[in-house]
Each structure stands twice: as structure tokens, then as C-alpha cells.
Amino acid sequence: MREAGKVESDGGRPHILLEVDPGHAHVIGIDVGESHVRVELLDLKLSVQASALYSLAPGRHDPETVVEHIVSGVRSVLAESDGRPVLGAGVAMPGNVEYGPDAIIHAEAFGWNEVPLGRILSERLTPLPVHVDNGAMTKGQAELWFGAGRGARNAVIALIGFGVGSSIVVDGKLYRGATSSAGEWGHTCVQVAGRLCRCGSRGCLEAYVGADGVLDRFRAAGGDVDLGGHGVEAALEKLLDDPSETARRVVDETVEFLGAGFADLLNLFNPELIVVSGWAGLMLANRRMDDIVAATRAYSLSQPFQHVKFVPGSLGPDTVAQGAATLVIEHFLSAERLTP
Incomplete structure (x- = not known):
């Protein structure tokens, strides 16, 4: 965090406003869509630093294909990183997500039923923390934090x-x-x-x-x-x-x-x-x-x-990956608040 200004109080010392320092670290956002897997390396204000895009052919949404694209994309954007720490990866998926360490996916559009995507990716991307959520949820959070919903x-x-x-x-x-x-x-x-x-x-x-x-x-x-x-x-x-x-x-x-x-x-x-x-x-x-x-x-x-x-929406049509990255930022800020 860093100071973003001061607000005068009715009495006593002025309140210090804080904001996330975008240069503190990087996060990774991953959008698994109908036609593509998009992986982005972003700063803490969701500015894209590097990206990788993989097409998905109709009917090729099997977990193995999707996981391989995600892993390849993460490795690709990390190779372009400037060496700053990467706090984790957020993944936006269609369908329902059972929260927990396994992040089990139910995505009828993909033919997925009870796929433990969180566990699979955590094993493949260790030690990078992985957070998974529904794509509409992550897009909504991005618009709420940084876009038209502020x-x-x-x-x-x-x-x-x-x-x-x-x-x-x-x-x-x-x-x-x-x-x-x-x-x-x-x-x-x-x-x-x-x-x-x-x-x-x-x-x-x-x-x-x-x-x-x-x-x-x-x-x-x-x-x-x-x-x-x-x-x-x-x-x-x-x-x-x-x-x-x-x-x-x-x-x-x-x-x-x-x-x-x-x-x-x-x-x-x-x-x-x-x-x-x-x-x-x-x-x-x-x-x-x-x-x-x-x-x-x-x-x-x-x-x-x-x-x-x-x-x-004010964040553009292709910002689900940015929304996924908010999962990592949210976890980071929660940990910051809990730190004595």
C-alpha cells in the first residue's frame, strides 16, 4: 500500500488515504472462454504487462486441453515478467464453482462435471497460489472495483x-x-x-x-x-x-x-x-x-x-482475465488486513 493523499478531519490529525501500489507486485488473470484461453500478467491496478492467447476449437473444451493452455500461458507471461513477485493466478470459468481448495467446476457448456480444476492447477503451477471463480462474478468484481460499477x-x-x-x-x-x-x-x-x-x-x-x-x-x-x-x-x-x-x-x-x-x-x-x-x-x-x-x-x-x-461496461469487451486477477488482489488485501 502507499499514501494517496489526505482528508482533513473535524478535529485531530488528518486521515491518510491509502491505495494499492501498482508496482509492488504482479498478478495473473486467466479467462477460460468458449473460444479461447487468455492469460495475462497484470500490475495491481490491472494494467496488462504481458499476455498469451490460445484458441479453443468447437468441442475442444476437455479439461486436459484447457489445463495445458493455462499452464503454457502462465509460463509464457512469467517469462516476460520483470522479476517482481507474482502474488498468484486467478482463473475465470463458465459454470458453477464449488469454493474450496479443489475449486470443483460444473460447466455444462463444456461438458464438465465435478472437475477439480483448482487442485489440478495448484499441482501444475506450484508454488503459485491459484484462485478460481465464475467468469461473470470476476467480471462483475472488476467493474465494481475499477469500472462502471464503482x-x-x-x-x-x-x-x-x-x-x-x-x-x-x-x-x-x-x-x-x-x-x-x-x-x-x-x-x-x-x-x-x-x-x-x-x-x-x-x-x-x-x-x-x-x-x-x-x-x-x-x-x-x-x-x-x-x-x-x-x-x-x-x-x-x-x-x-x-x-x-x-x-x-x-x-x-x-x-x-x-x-x-x-x-x-x-x-x-x-x-x-x-x-x-x-x-x-x-x-x-x-x-x-x-x-x-x-x-x-x-x-x-x-x-x-x-x-x-x-x-x-467501461472496461471493454475482453476484460474477464482482469476480473480473474481481482481474486488474487482480494486475497492479498485480506491477508494485509490480517497482518498485525
Whole structure:
């Protein structure tokens, strides 16, 4: 820690403000996504110092492949380190994470069931401490600490990409629930007996507003989806800018489903702030934020709607790895507070 200024008190000595010294040490953040594994070496203010990126082919999300990419990426960024101490590695995963030393992962999108990722990585990366959490949770914490959520006491940070999730902030802290699965907003039902979701259920929000779900609905409506060599992100961007009647109808429906989903969160949790983040979320927010807010108004109770503000995430579309690094910083700061 280092001094960041002083605040005069009503009497006695002024209060000294402290902040994390970004040059004190490094941390590693790891984003395991649908299409990639991203590993970043960061300072304590989450500025990227070195990075490594590995593509994941469709269907190649087996634990062995993911672990090898993580280990290779950590070794790569450590080789570029300037010799300052590295406090640990944080890993952001899709799905549910059972907290504890084993950090057991349940990720239906990957076909993972009870994979002890924390234990596996701790053994492979020893003596580097490893912390694992859900990607939406880590993204939410990063926005809460360093981004659009700063200062909010009750907020929702939505993460919309291939998958759909959220972080619920209650009284300034992330709400995790009884088994740490709170925030699985993408698997709330918006259409009874609706589209089949990859989780195995039907009518999930993710099946309508997740990137694959939007493109699948466009394809089913007769639209042409050419993934080519540019991938899902480029295809979604092309769809959002497509002036054709079919494209407009699908995007309008997506906005309405998203508004209904936000209304559920608004009615349940009464946040003061909703942050729209994730690469697909930012694509939608940058083009249709006013329409998203209007759709939310149509499906929500009037009183809580009057007191909520919508903003796009401010940390950019590819910051889940930075969010993962907050796990290490949080552990470091907790240890600092406990040190006499």
C-alpha cells in the first residue's frame, strides 16, 4: 500500500488515504472462454504487462486441453515478467464453482462435471497460489472495483457473450448464494417450452440473447449466417448492422427478450445500477441501449425502474482475465488486513 493523499478531519490529525501500489507486485488473470484461453500478467491496478492467447476449437473444451493452455500461458507471461513477485493466478470459468481448495467446476457448456480444476492447477503451477471463480462474478468484481460499477452499493453487472450471466451486488458485495451459483441469469426462463438451451432446459434467456442463440434465430428465420474465418463475433456484428427486415426483426426480438430479462433482475433485486458488459452485450448496448431500457420499462414495475440507471461496461469487451486477477488482489488485501 502507499499514501494517496489526505482528508482533513473535524478535529485531530488528518486521515491518510491509502491505495494499492501498482508496482509492488504482479498478478495473473486467466479467462477460460468458449473460444479461447487468455492469460495475462497484470500490475495491481490491472494494467496488462504481458499476455498469451490460445484458441479453443468447437468441442475442444476437455479439461486436459484447457489445463495445458493455462499452464503454457502462465509460463509464457512469467517469462516476460520483470522479476517482481507474482502474488498468484486467478482463473475465470463458465459454470458453477464449488469454493474450496479443489475449486470443483460444473460447466455444462463444456461438458464438465465435478472437475477439480483448482487442485489440478495448484499441482501444475506450484508454488503459485491459484484462485478460481465464475467468469461473470470476476467480471462483475472488476467493474465494481475499477469500472462502471464503482461506488454502487446495489447493482447488477450483466455479462453477455456466448453465454449469459450476471453479478448481483448487494450492499457493496457480490451475492453468491447458498452454493455459489447465484447470478445464473442466463438460465432463467423467458419462454415456457421455448428454445432448447445448451444447459438441457428450454426457454432460457441465454437461448435468445446469447450470441449463438441470436445467430441461430436469425438462421431459422431464413437469414444467412456466414461464420467463415471471422467467427461468431464478426457474424453477430454483421447481423446487428444488417438493414434487412429479417435481421431487424431478430434484433428487435433480442432487445425485447433482453429487456424482459433485465426487468426480472430489476423486480427481484431493486438495483440502483445495471451495467451491460461482455462483448455481445457491448455490441448491443452501443447500438440499442435506449431500446433496451425501453423494453425493460415495459416489463418491470414502475417504482424500481424509476430509480435504476443503465450504463455500458467501461472496461471493454475482453476484460474477464482482469476480473480473474481481482481474486488474487482480494486475497492479498485480506491477508494485509490480517497482518498485525
